[in-house]
Amino acid sequence: MLLAADDPWYQTELFVGIAAALIGAAATFGVVYLQIRRLRVRWEETGNTALLSTNDSSITVTHSGAVLSNPRVVEVTLKNPNRRDILDNHYLNGQSLVFDLGAPIVGLLSRESTPATRVPTAAVVNGTQLEIGPGALSAGQICTYKLLVDGQKKDVKLLLEPFTGAKLKDGLVPPLLRNQQFLLQIGTTLVSLIVALIALIAQTFIR
Numbered sequence: 001m002l003l004a005a006d007d008p009w010y011q012t013e014l015f016v017g018i019a020a021a022l023i024g025a026a027a028t029f030g031v032v033y034l035q036i037r038r039l040r041v042r043w044e045e046t047g048n049t050a051l052l053s054t055n056d057s058s059i060t061v062t063h064s065g066a067v068l069s070n071p072r073v074v075e076v077t078l079k080n081p082n083r084r085d086i087l088d089n090h091y092l093n094g095q096s097l098v099f100d101l102g103a104p105i106v107g108l109l110s111r112e113s114t115p116a117t118r119v120p121t122a123a124v125v126n127g128t129q130l131e132i133g134p135g136a137l138s139a140g141q142i143c144t145y146k147l148l149v150d151g152q153k154k155d156v157k158l159l160l161e162p163f164t165g166a167k168l169k170d171g172l173v174p175p176l177l178r179n180q181q182f183l184l185q186i187g188t189t190l191v192s193l194i195v196a197l198i199a200l201i202a203q204t205f206i207r
Contacts, residue, residue: 046077048075050070099157
């Protein structure tokens with residue numbers, strides 16, 4: 001046996017092993033937690049303007065030969081305020097950031113980046129929804145998307161936030177989706193800790 005009657009409990013090999021395992025688990029937890037919690041993305045609706053007023057009955061806006069009954073230009077801005085880039089692998093399961101504009105989107109008029117030397121994150125239109133990414137969003141980069149819609153004015157809503165651990169300023173963020181990877185890594189660490197402790201205890205009392 002490694003446990004002697006005259007040895008202080010805090011000097012036993014069992015206690016030292018348990019303490020080392022707990023410190024290692026705490027360090028792993030801290031690193032993973034900080035890596036995920038530091039990732040932040042902000043978005044906002046920066047414009048929602050009607051192209052025609054009720055007094056402009058002599059003016060029409062058409063698209064592909066069809067007259068738009070209530071054309072509007074909606075602007076959505078996405079910003080990465082972090083000191084590190086958001087990369088493709090930060091999009092959980094390759095999903096896009098999805099916004100609902102509340103009216104049929106006729107087309108994406110423009111996508112711009114600040115600074116202009118950076119490429120704006122790719123976006124596609126799907127019915128009433130704007131899907132951004134997967135794609136890189138550099139640290140400090142701001143991407144602005146202008147869209148032509150046909151319908152009544154409604155607030156832009158966030159439907160899906162796929163970033164691993166990211167929190168957005170506005171909209172509804174599914175907590176389970178946001179924390180899925182974090183919880184998986186913590187669970188793996190705890191399982192490894194339990195296995196190590198069982199092995200250490202068994203080794204101690206077998207001797």
